[in-house]
Amino acid sequence: MGQGSVEAARHLAKEATAAFGPIDILVNNAGAFPFAPLEQVSEADFDNTYAVNAKGPFFLTAALAPQMAERGSGKVISITTMVAHVGQPMISLYGSTKAALTLLTKSWATEPGPKRINVNAIAPGPTYTPATKGMGEGLEQLAATLPA
Template structure:
């Protein structure tokens, strides 16, 4: 029996933990061959082992995404491993919090390098080939604080707001040639990366109707929807997965 994503190859950046790991496992479970990228080689190998233990196919490519050169190199390595990339999930990101006055230029450049430049040049490298084939999907992971002003979120929120606009611009650019580009906008989510800030996570969650943090698996389900033909008529959308924070 054919699985939903049999014959499909996926690249998930930041796929060694949290939302990225949950997404990689979910897409592999639907039959996709998944290339997981991240900085931590041991964690990357463990995710691939999990995929294979469940009967799926996975690969790991170590990548420290900082901008154009690293993004294009990852895209080429991933494509060489599996032949072509049909689905790109731009999940890797940094989420610094703090006052604007405390941000050094090097920190600013590092955050924008990972959150904006890396996805930009991954799309520049991979989307044209998708468009030539007339088929593909790109899912960007943004954040609810890209949608409204929040104290301490100037650097993180603005970088992800750029990704929201890019999602819409890329949908306009590549959609007519069969490449769907969309985004998910998570709210407070319990992951390894947020484990050290439980009070801040709970405080953010208390502002939303769900009154709890989300899970990585819940966000991954939204990414799966946008990555598959379940969302075949969805282009340029930003899907909130934030416990209802967008509503209040």
């Protein structure tokens, strides 16, 4: 059962529900974050990044949203990124997967959303984490484009 697979998402939903009871809030916060120039992205990195950042959240939401809809309440929150809306060098793959998650989240707001499920995305700006260390000065340059 690979990370980002349909089976992994369904298994996680089943295990979480068994351990905690009905799930009220789902936060889609997974993230594969490869840094590489466009021509150096491998097919394996491409497939893994889309599996973790878009496919996994899609099938996890698909597994849990119907339960929320049945109860008439719930929340789905997707953590995306500002680079889902602004192209940046070295992270086009990451940004494109989070753009996909942004659109999925908007679509979920129209599908399970009307069944009293609150669906939103949060798109943070540059954040210093171990994962963003590889951006080096690029992270500072990205931060400089923001007003705050």
